[in-house]
Amino acid sequence: MFEARASSPKRDVWINDTTLRDGEQTPGVAFTLAEKVAIAEALAEAGAPELEAGTPAMGDEEIETLRVLASRGLGLRVLAWCRMGKADIDAARRAGVDAVNLSIPASDRLLSVKLGLDRAEALERVRRYVPMALDAGFEVAVGAEDASRADPDHLLRLAETVAEAGAFRLRLADTVGALDPFRAHDLVAPIARASDLAIEFHGHDDYGLATANTLAAVRAGATHVSVTVGGIGERAGNACLAEVAAALEGLHGLKTGLDLARLPALAERVARASGRPVPDGKAIVGRDVFAHESGIHVAGLLVDPETYRGADPKLFGRRHRIVIGKHSGAKALAHALGEHGVELPPLVAARLIPLVRSLATRRKRALSIDEVLRLHEQACAATAAQDHPRRF
Ligand SMILES: CC(=O)SCCNC(=O)CCNC(=O)[C@H](O)C(C)(C)COP(=O)(O)OP(=O)(O)OC[C@H]1O[C@@H](n2cnc3c(N)ncnc32)[C@H](O)[C@@H]1OP(=O)(O)O
Ligand SMILES: O=C(O)CCC(=O)C(=O)O
Incomplete structure (x- = not known):
């Protein structure tokens, strides 16, 4: 388990920054080890409590990068994204990270097309692999991929199963950016009501709604939000860290524990490393927004x-x-x-x-x-x- 900073700030909402994992899934983006370390350090200095820093299944280089990040004493939780299976858990073990996010599709489409599983078999996997990862010494979160297109009853059963298996958190992912804020609220609220698990929301920006959806998820009971610097990420990207943190604090009075004054420099750093310049009109961090x-x-x-x-x-x-x-x-x-x-x-x-x-x-x-x-x-x-x- 990671060593938190001696005096952790008060937080109402926990930022799980996935710039180094989903952010790097932006088409054509590839960070070097030095860039990943510099971004991770900047995020730590800004007060981020958690980084989803990579995918150990990608092999030796990614594992080594995760090892470096996990052993850096950043004072935050370093988490690895894993498919829900033994090989990925073993790879995460070699990476020496604090925590794993074990991902399992939630929608029938992804379950059947990718894994040839039905819902009951998916729950069986949770019962099998969450304890395996716990036994390996990880803090374990579960990612419900494509939760936004999943059957709501199945999601409730998934939440129950995840809690019984011993995971500390369930991530509801809007994998294809299919939600608007009303639907994001409807997705999260029943699960947050029914479950004692911490709920994380992971949004995508296919309709330009990732930040709005993330705020709606928080209103519905999500306590953790998955974001990236600049909103980079798969396809149209993810919810943007600066937008989400600024709106949580400025519009809702919710504490993220972040030093907001560090967000512009962080955005510039990631823009340079990703080759995706910060647009002049980008909220909070763009050159011209004030x-x-x-x-x-x-x-x-x-x-x-x-x-x-x-x-x-x-x-x-x-x-x-x-x-x-x-x-x-x-x-x-x-x-x-x-x-x-x-x-x-x-x-x-x-x-x-x-x-x-x-x-x-x-x-x-x-x-x-x-x-x-x-x-x-x-x-x-x-x-x-x-x-x-x-x-x-
Ligand atoms: C929505 C998301 O963002 S999910 C995260 C996406 N991230 C990535 O893809 C990270 C980069 N990926 C990679 O480097 C590679 O795809 C790897 C190393 C993960 C896997 O590579 P390969 O073994 O060559 O598999 P490939 O990419 O062709 O196919 C994906 C495999 O993952 C399996 N898979 C996908 N999701 C899951 C899951 N949640 N649990 C278990 N298996 C899964 C697929 O069924 C497929 O398995 P198969 O090879 O037995 O058919
Ligand atoms: O399964 C998860 O943890 C979420 C993966 C992801 O990035 C997504 O679904 O968009």
Whole structure:
């Protein structure tokens, strides 16, 4: 069992970060050992309590990587993803991880197509392999793959069987991203009500709903959430760590124990290692999500930041940034110029605004302060020329 940090923070919801397992299943993404160690360390520093760090069945290199991560003293639980079978449990043993997630399909389709099993035979496997993994010294969680397309009665029986077998947690996976938040709630609520097991939700973003579904699952009783940095993962990806943590804390007042200020740097690190740049507009961590251009917004923000912000950037170690562009108004321009000791009388502002719009449209971007200062000079000159027209 892993050594938790001496003073573990209070948590209402536990983050199980699967960047190094499902995140690496993003088509074309392959982390080196050094990248995995650096990501794991950054996650540990950010306060993540658990990492699903790889799949021992993939062979010696993956096992060695897991060994390195598990022996690093990160102060978090290092967990390996395993199919529910002896070979995968043996491979996890060689990896020396703290815990295993033993995965078994829950839907009839995956049970029959992949394993040729019926529901009763699947439960039999749980009764057989959970104790085997416990005997091997692991903490054992069970992953119900494709739970979102499974029969609800079977899921209840699965939860019962998993608890009786001695696992500490059941993961309900929306493997193909088939849920919306209402259905995610309906999936989780009856199982959370009926079972004492900790329930984890693992969402996929095929319809862009993974974060919303994860929040709905928590509302329904899930206490653990499976997420990845940047939301990378199989196909459209998983629920995004920064979005889920920020929404749990900011919208629901639920503690994750994470240091949210570390999320932007974490996102950048994973973006570099995965070759998937952080989109400028990505919630919480994107370059532009606390940047403001529109005149009406900036005029409000300059008086009271609460007028036009959803989340407080300070929580994430970030700041509001005012940019000057096509939609800037006089107050934004006066503010930007004022920071450089330049005044903006109303008559000059009236001339400057169209100049700014025109240049921003031609350049198709926000303007630099040097550009704004040059346009300001032009606007001043035009205003002076009008006030004192040359006479011939
Ligand atoms: C929804 C998810 O994200 S599940 C996790 C997916 N992750 C991965 O696939 C990790 C990367 N995978 C790999 O490197 C390889 O697929 C390995 C090492 C796991 C297996 O490789 P191979 O032995 O060549 O098998 P292959 O990939 O062709 O087929 C998958 C096998 O896993 C079996 N399998 C799939 N899920 C399960 C399960 N939950 N329990 C037991 N067996 C399973 C399939 O039935 C199939 O078995 P078969 O080879 O006896 O037909
Ligand atoms: O079975 C599990 O643990 C979940 C596996 C997974 O990544 C998924 O179903 O999307």
